[in-house]
Amino acid sequence: MTTEALHAILQQVWGYASFRPGQAEIIEHVTHGGDAIALLPTGGGKSICYQVPGLARQGLTIVVSPLISLMEDQVADLQKRNISALSLAGDVPLKTWDQWMDRAIAGEFAFLYISPERALSQRFLERLPHLPIQLLAVDEAHCASQWGHDFRPNYTRLGVLRQALSEVPCLAVTASATAAVLEDIRQILHLEAAPVFQRSFDRPNIAIHVHPTQTRETTLLHLLRPKEGRQILYTRSRSQTVLWAKRLQEQGIPAKAYHAGMSLEERSAHQHAWISGEAPVMVATNAFGMGIDQADVRQVFHLDLPDSLESYYQEMGRAGRDGNPAEAHFLLDSRVEAVFTKRLHExxxxxxxxxxxxxxxxxxxxxxxxxxxxxxxxxxxxxxxxxxxxxxxxxxxxxxxxxxxxxxxxxxxxTEQATYTLRMHGHALVDALKNLPLVEDTGYYLARQPSFGSVLRFSAKKIAQDLQLSIPDLYEQLNSLQKAGILEWTHVDAKxxxxxxxxxxxxxxxxxSRTKIHALRTAKGDRAHAVLDFLHTEKCRMEVLLAYFGQFDHDPCGRCDRCTQPRKRSSLAIQGHILALLQASPKSAADLMHYLPDPPEAVKEALRTGIHRTLWAPTESGIYHPCH
Missing domain, CATH: 1.10.10.10 (Winged helix-like DNA-binding domain superfamily/Winged helix DNA-binding domain)
Known part of the structure; x- marks a missing residue:
């Protein structure tokens, strides 16, 4: 397919006039049947890199993704564009699953999104030869690496899927991969010979600022601009998301909390309020953001330290996806840093x-x-x-x-799972239950299935709801049935x-392997110390961040707090400036501090050194005169 035809797909389906930098080369290579690894910055348009080739090659594109929300969002977006797409995420009834597979085999879908667990299931692998697959895409490919920040064991087995589809081009995409992670991706997905398409991870429209503070709330309120686009505040603790959202609401700022412990309905409602602008500030754990492509996020705040720079890069990279200026603020409380360091050792x-x-x-x-x-x-x-x-x-x-x-x-x-085994059935069961009228309904409920002698798992919550009992009452009835010899049951209290x-x-x-455990321990410590080094560096923040990912050929960004703060001058430079001022006219230390842009302590140190060097001398009244 020609370059013009690929551009036509982009224009017709997505309405974009041109590809983003780096996309066209990847798309052309994969469309023409080549394997590839794509390392693109956050907000760099990774999904387009397999969606356009998927449409160009026709047939079915399999997309392996780690998160249900990510799959559902992309499927919804494709369906909105009149592209047939399916997500095999969550609990799917067996009959429905079979029907979907039959439709996929018949060619009714262009994209099939699937988790690694389901992609490796025997049921799916048996259907694989019958599916009209033209492309395999592995999203968030860094999850395959044990050296990465988001390792997922099932990703390491995706080589099985790759080998089963060896005649089909494979594209692995990620927005965060060090050299060690990249090597794992190559080996696990059998992409040793595949070219690596890598764009700079630089986000030139994002200004990174680290704010040492003992009063995070005051600093946050000073910096937050809720009337400009969207804001995301990241914290590690679920309870802290609720607490910070409440604090902001008390200040008249519309804010919502988001964490994985909330119900699906509550998370969806809060996400909708944020996207619509009803509540432009989202306070969240890292459960929020993956798969969210909100273009106008103007500010991202970190209230706690992330475990790795990979996590930080992905989270702060949710800002400024429209290409307009955006900010990433780190509120660095020394007490929070101490907790991070303590936890690292513990x-x-x-x-x-x-x-x-x-x-x-x-x-x-x-x-x-x-x-x-x-x-x-x-x-x-x-x-x-x-x-x-x-x-x-x-x-x-x-x-x-x-x-x-x-x-x-x-x-x-x-927490609400239990197992039971029926020890009576038939007439013996009926006779026994006649003598236990208070638990008769529960006994017959559990005996509905032909399960005599089998160990069955059940949901205490569901049975309690069906029988209109409290869970403690249900447990008492089960104990009565057990004492009567009708059944044996085990309540699983464990989490x-x-x-x-x-x-x-x-x-x-x-x-x-002892060696492997030691290496993993060292790698985890290195990731944490890289976060601390980043926060305390004197260098350009973006330059340090890019160097972590092996990209060393970047100049200072000119936007971060390190690049925009007044440059620290050497003591010799300050002494030269002082001497020039004193040669014009004698001055007091206070006068010199007024004229000089340097910190007071630096000026005092330069004055002391200049006295020892006999460049100047103070009078009894504290007025400095040049010595020559």
């Missing part, structure tokens, strides 16, 4: 730490050495943390690390259920 994990957690899980679950594969174990995180004498956050990181290394599969938020993926190893022989 959350360090050694191989021995992980082994202690691993062995404790085996002991609690009564898993014998050599046994346990595929066993599910309920874990009360609070009690486990107490037994290990560690914080809950530390324990969560440890469990996630063990999952990433393939020892366990974790399932969170099982996490883990499945052992490998047999339990002997103590001291946990199947994880």
């Amino acid at each position: 959350e360090e994990l050694s191989w021995e730490d992980l082994s202690r957690v691993y062995n404790m899980l085996g002991s609690i679950g009564q898993i014998a050495i050599g046994d346990g594969k595929d066993v599910r174990q309920a874990v009360d995180l609070d009690r486990l943390a107490e037994r290990l004498n560690v914080s809950r956050s530390w324990l969560h990181i440890a469990l996630k690390t063990l999952e990433r290394e393939g020892l366990f599969l974790l399932q969170d938020r099982w 996490t259920v883990l499945t052992w993926k490998l047999p339990r190893a002997e103590e001291g022989r946990m199947p994880i």
